[in-house]
Amino acid sequence: MEAIIKVEGVKKAYKKRKSKEVIQAINDVSFDVKRGEILGLLGPNGAGKTTTIKMICGLLTPDEGSITINGNDMKTQRLKALKHISAVLEGNRNLYWRLTVKENLEYFAGNRGVSRKDAAFLIQDLLHKFNLKHKENELVNRLSRGMQQKLAIAIAMSAETDVILLDEPTLGLDVETSYEVRSILQSIVKEYNRTIIISSHDMDVIQDICERTVIINNGNIVINDSVKNLLKLFEVRSYSITLGGFLSNHQLSLISHKFPHHTYKKETFQSILEIDLAKSEEIYQIIDILKMDETPVEAIDRRNVNFEQIFMKIIKGEKSNAFAQSS
Amino acid sequence: MRLLNLLNANIRKHFIEMKRYLPNTMAFIITFYIIFLAMFAGIKLIGDPSSQDANIQYVIVNYIFWYLAMVVVNDIGWQISNEASQGTFEQLSMSPMGIWRIMTARLISSTIVNFLIIVALLYISMATTGQWLNIDVITLLPILVLTLISMFGLGLIIAGMTVVFKQIQAFLQILQFILAALVFVQSNVLPFLVFFPIVKGVELVRNVMIDGVSLSQIAVGDFLILGFNAIFYFIVGLGIFIYCERFAMRKGLLAHY
Numbered sequence: 001m002e003a004i005i006k007v008e009g010v011k012k013a014y015k016k017r018k019s020k021e022v023i024q025a026i027n028d029v030s031f032d033v034k035r036g037e038i039l040g041l042l043g044p045n046g047a048g049k050t051t052t053i054k055m056i057c058g059l060l061t062p063d064e065g066s067i068t069i070n071g072n073d074m075k076t077q078r079l080k081a082l083k084h085i086s087a088v089l090e091g092n093r094n095l096y097w098r099l100t101v102k103e104n105l106e107y108f109a110g111n112r113g114v115s116r117k118d119a120a121f122l123i124q125d126l127l128h129k130f131n132l133k134h135k136e137n138e139l140v141n142r143l144s145r146g147m148q149q150k151l152a153i154a155i156a157m158s159a160e161t162d163v164i165l166l167d168e169p170t171l172g173l174d175v176e177t178s179y180e181v182r183s184i185l186q187s188i189v190k191e192y193n194r195t196i197i198i199s200s201h202d203m204d205v206i207q208d209i210c211e212r213t214v215i216i217n218n219g220n221i222v223i224n225d226s227v228k229n230l231l232k233l234f235e236v237r238s239y240s241i242t243l244g245g246f247l248s249n250h251q252l253s254l255i256s257h258k259f260p261h262h263t264y265k266k267e268t269f270q271s272i273l274e275i276d277l278a279k280s281e282e283i284y285q286i287i288d289i290l291k292m293d294e295t296p297v298e299a300i301d302r303r304n305v306n307f308e309q310i311f312m313k314i315i316k317g318e319k320s321n322a323f324a325q326s327s
Numbered sequence: 328m329r330l331l332n333l334l335n336a337n338i339r340k341h342f343i344e345m346k347r348y349l350p351n352t353m354a355f356i357i358t359f360y361i362i363f364l365a366m367f368a369g370i371k372l373i374g375d376p377s378s379q380d381a382n383i384q385y386v387i388v389n390y391i392f393w394y395l396a397m398v399v400v401n402d403i404g405w406q407i408s409n410e411a412s413q414g415t416f417e418q419l420s421m422s423p424m425g426i427w428r429i430m431t432a433r434l435i436s437s438t439i440v441n442f443l444i445i446v447a448l449l450y451i452s453m454a455t456t457g458q459w460l461n462i463d464v465i466t467l468l469p470i471l472v473l474t475l476i477s478m479f480g481l482g483l484i485i486a487g488m489t490v491v492f493k494q495i496q497a498f499l500q501i502l503q504f505i506l507a508a509l510v511f512v513q514s515n516v517l518p519f520l521v522f523f524p525i526v527k528g529v530e531l532v533r534n535v536m537i538d539g540v541s542l543s544q545i546a547v548g549d550f551l552i553l554g555f556n557a558i559f560y561f562i563v564g565l566g567i568f569i570y571c572e573r574f575a576m577r578k579g580l581l582a583h584y
Binding site: 079083089095115 | 328329330332333335336337339340343344347348413414415417418419420421422423424425429573576577579581
């Protein structure tokens with residue numbers, strides 16, 4: 001599949017107003033997004049995620065590097081590039097609260113040069129699709145947050161762009177609306193063949209609907225892989241060992257020294273050692289440590305990790321320079 | 328066609344908001360009318376009786392123009408400032424039409440939608456004072472169009488400044504008085520003032536509405552000055568706006584309040 005978005009060697013630094021200290025928000029970031037793909041853009045607060053999003057949307061100019069949308073350079077052909085991308089950046093804050101649902105859709109279509117007449121059919125389609133038809137003449141300030149969020153996404157859809165960028169699309173939504181938004185996003189890709197980039201802290205959303213994730217930390221990309229691959233990779237290396245007794249202090253210090261990514265929980269008659277291994281063979285070293293004091297092993301299970309745990313591991317690994325590099 | 332659709336969308340939005348928040352619109356008009364009544368009372372009570380009629384006519388034209396300048400120049404600053412804090416400005420910035428075209432459409436739509444109010448205020452003022460001015464549409468139209476273009480330029484400068492600084496409410500308050508000064512000043516005080524925005528336009532409108540000057544009686548030189556001002560201030564305004572937009576994009580201020 002061809003890449004519709006190309007981010008190449010992008011750098012961005014900010015200067016703090018008072019101290020004049022230069023902060024490198026993005027440091028040499030490169031990645032592609034393929035047509036029809038749902039990409040998750042993740043990172044902890046302050047990682048450089050929003051800066052990257054704003055640069056892709058043409059709201060911020062990179063210091064170095066280039067961003068092209070459907071072959072149009074965002075720096076030199078900004079308006080042409082913007083024809084191919086729309087975004088929901090601040091959810092319900094991106095709406096005119098004094099206008100009705102339909103008036104918002106019509107106004108934003110007009111701002112892209114589309115007449116009310118030409119937009120009418122699409123607007124009706126979107127109102128049905130997003131289950132907002134019964135609220136079309138309701139003022140936005142009277143809608144629930146979930147409905148406002150759906151309207152913001154519908155407006156992005158009404159632009160009929162190849163790419164839709166969504167920043168925290170499920171933030172503040174109840175479980176039911178969150179699921180509704182997820183299913184709408186999936187259908188957007190299937191029915192309308194759009195490319196979607198999602199930035200979210202909700203790892204369930206990422207695991208549920210994204211095919212691939214780019215994880216940014218400290219202004220660098222630490223992971224650019226499919227969600228499936230990441231789940232598989234981390235599942236192999238996460239073990240839960242149930243012991244029929246307790247570890248001695250000596251054993252614990254050896255484990256802590258050799259395997260910093262572990263947790264040890266004591267229960268009434270047994271204890272559980274949860275451990276992340278860089279290589280599968282390292283399990284033998286654990287067995288050797290357990291053998292030292294003849295600690296009985298009752299079970300060794302491979303843990304099923306969810307995407308949230310993987311994200312945390314990657315971010316921690318990046319900081320301690322251990323896990324992410326070894327994987 | 329796309330530009331017309333853009334203009335149409337902005338006129339419609341402006342009209343809907345004005346209609347939906349009618350009490351707010353009415354309060355604004357009433358405030359302006361009270362200001363006019365205060366000026367009128369001032370002339371009646373403490374003005375020179377021999378030049379009272381001329382002064383009242385002068386005030387009517389000036390104050391109507393002041394309203395127009397406020398609607399065109401000042402309002403765009405408030406709009407951007409409000410939209411930046413609401414979060415809608417970044418959506419406008421992402422339009423493939425270009426933000427400067429949207430801002431120009433906003434300036435034109437404000438003028439069109441407020442035109443009815445301006446005409447109503449003019450007739451109410453004339454009825455209140457009993458001073459009926461010469462409304463020669465054919466003569467007034469070209470003067471108004473050229474003056475408005477220079478006002479749009481000024482509006483774009485204010486819009487550009489608001490894009491960068493955002494919290495310029497205090498400046499916008501002061502700007503009301505700067506606009507009043509530009510409207511009320513007479514160019515015979517300092518001849519170079521004709522090259523300031525608005526000044527020449529108001530002067531010619533006064534000549535038409537108070538002295539009954541017709542289109543053929545206006546010197547070509549006056550129209551040249553008006554035309555020069557229109558082109559100069561619009562190009563400068565546009566240049567400053569585009570520079571401010573790019574500066575905001577470099578510094579990350581475009582979608583930041």
